[in-house]
Amino acid sequence: MEIIGVVSKGKKSGKTTTVEDIVRELVKRGYRCGTVKHICKEDGFTLDRENTDTWRHARAGARVVVGVSKGETAYILKTEKEPRLSEVIRGIGDICKELDYLIVEGFSKEDIPKIAVGLLDDDLEEVVDENTILISGPAANLDLKYDIPAIDATKDPGGVVDIIEGLENRFDAVFDRLPKLNCGKCGFETCEETANNIVIGNARLEDCVVLATRKEVLLKIGDAEVPLGSFVQDFVKNGFLGMIRTLKKADMKPGDVVELKIRVGEDDVRYL
């Protein structure tokens, strides 16, 4: 799922219209889209209207209330503090796995590819940063000082989506090369996040610690690979091969792959 942010300096700048235009064009091209909207309201904001049944469930102390009907299912998660975008995205992934694009309105400080929307040149000052891939809104029709493509989504939604698709192709090419272990050792929580940051120039393929270390030892638990640094790989390889060399029938030659499988028993995990 590719994540694109749409940000602006303040309200009434055309952000929501830009989101609508992008979603409409993506859906027209056959993509499955989701959106996230950051709501800048003080404490007390709720979608759950007073005296409805779901409101009563929450008031009784339920931390999550789900309203289910034929055409719509609403999840209302009661939180003490505002969740981070990454948590919201994880939640969306759990309940709706088949999205191609997630368009995020607001969240201007997040490290995701962003479209900066403004009415005037000055509106862009605070929102254009190293993650900006495009400028949109009425300001895109002006002679701007930024070395970033500028397309007004209301006039040319196809042009905006062409740029988003180009980003997606680059993302796929990068993501394919990453190990998909989501180990977090590169500083990003997931390989998807790393790929996004490589595409927009905030990271390099070499930042993947797993790719950077030679893979002479592969450790898998079930189907999941456990990333090993070069020190641990050397340690396991030398200790293990040293033990094998003492066995009579263990005949090794260069190029052989040695496999060891261990079935984990109750006692092995008791003190973990």
Ligand code: SF4
């Ligand atoms: S270090 Fe590599 S495998 Fe681990 S999260 Fe980063 S990109 Fe993914």
